[in-house]
Each structure stands twice: as structure tokens, then as C-alpha cells.
Amino acid sequence: MTASPDHVDSREDLAAFVRALCRSHAEDGNSWENADLHSFLDALAAWVDDADGWYGNTGRELPASGDWRFFARALRAATVYE
Numbered sequence: 013m014t015a016s017p018d019h020v021d022s023r024e025d026l027a028a029f030v031r032a033l034c035r036s037h038a039e040d041g042n043s044w045e046n047a048d049l050h051s052f053l054d055a056l057a058a059w060v061d062d063a064d065g066w067y068g069n070t071g072r073e074l075p076a077s078g079d080w081r082f083f084a085r086a087l088r089a090a091t092v093y094e
Contacts, residue, residue: 015032019025041047046055059066067074 015029017029020029037044037047044052046052064074
């Protein structure tokens with residue numbers, strides 16, 4: 013996968029990043045450790061829970077604020093949006 017989360021600075025960048033993830037899964041989803049939706053969402057929740065650990069281990073600071081509701085709404089909307 014060539015897309016990097018470090019280059020996501022806008023809503024459009026986020027949409028492009030998600031599309032790149034989708035292409036990556038379509039092309040080689042079997043290489044993903046969490047290739048099915050249940051495993052992916054479970055891993056996503058676990059990573060969000062431990063994000064402060066990841067940020068600390070990589071020498072970065074966890075952002076103090078973010079639009080968590082936007083991301084939650086996007087996830088929920090994807091369950092029904094066409």
C-alpha cells in the first residue's frame with residue numbers, strides 16, 4: 013500500500029486514504045492480518061484504545077483533540093450509505 017496516514021490533512025485526503033485501503037484489500041486482502049470486517053473493526057477498536065501507547069512508542073504526541081464524532085459518524089454511515 014502506498015498511501016500514508018501521515019499525508020492525511022483534509023477530509024479529501026482521508027477519503028483518498030480510505031479508497032487506497034479498499035484497493036489494497038481488493039488487490040491483496042489475503043495479506044492483511046485483519047482481512048475480514050469483524051477482525052478489522054475489532055483491531056480498529058483495540059488500536060484506538062491503545063493509541064497513546066503507539067504514539068509514545070513512535071516518539072509522537074497523541075493529538076489532544078480530534079473530531080472523533082466525525083469519524084464515528086463516518087463509520088456508522090458506511091453501514092447504510094450507497
